[in-house]
Amino acid sequence: MAISLQKGQKIDLRKSTGEALTNFCVGVNWGAIETVKSGFLGFGSKKVVEDVDLDLSCIMLNANGDLIDWLYSPDYNAWLSQNNIPLGKLTSKDGGLRHSGDDRQGDVGGDDGLDNEIISVDLNKVSPDVDKIFFFLNIYLNEGQNFDFAQIPFAKIRMYEGTPTKVNSVHSNYDIVTDASYRGKGALILGKLYRRNGEWKFDAIGEPADDKIFVQTIQRILENYK
Structure with missing residues (x-):
């Protein structure tokens, strides 16, 4: 049975069988904001995505x-290079982490x-x-947009065994949209994997x-969570 994570909760990375969980996915799922708007004088309503x-x-x-390493979207590399910030990439140097894009x-x-x-x-x-791997989430707002985590349909995070296209077994999950503390916020420090006594553990920071x-x-993260 999947663990329903609470903010600040620390868990061992173990399967229900007791084996160490070493190969898994950290995924974020969400929906586009879909509304129905009425046309002139209430006629001709249409769905707006x-x-x-x-x-x-x-x-x-x-x-x-x-x-010492990072994964974030290369789609921002033009801006990053102009500001002398390390460019985004989808695979860690050691090959241990891969981003779906x-x-x-x-x-x-x-x-x-x-998951998206x-x-x-x-x-x-x-x-x-x-020694530590921090996962975090940011909302990129296009011109004219103004929303936060509380308004994003079925936004949630989970750790599971499987691949980006197939979920075999969910280890743990966290429902973002139901947490009132995320209202009005556009960034979220999800949690960290960290080594302790030769084993990997997970801390659900949720900040x-x-x-x-x-x-x-x-x-x-570098200033407050090292």
């Missing part, structure tokens, strides 16, 4: 708290059962230099923030 662009990212730190819309017509952005994790491949872009969230 507003794309929702969430960005799932992660950074890797060593035991001293130094940033940027989803700029969300599910249309209801939940399709799959996924980071696949193979802890057996993660470099010994990596919302007002950051407008993911580089601000990275700086927040």
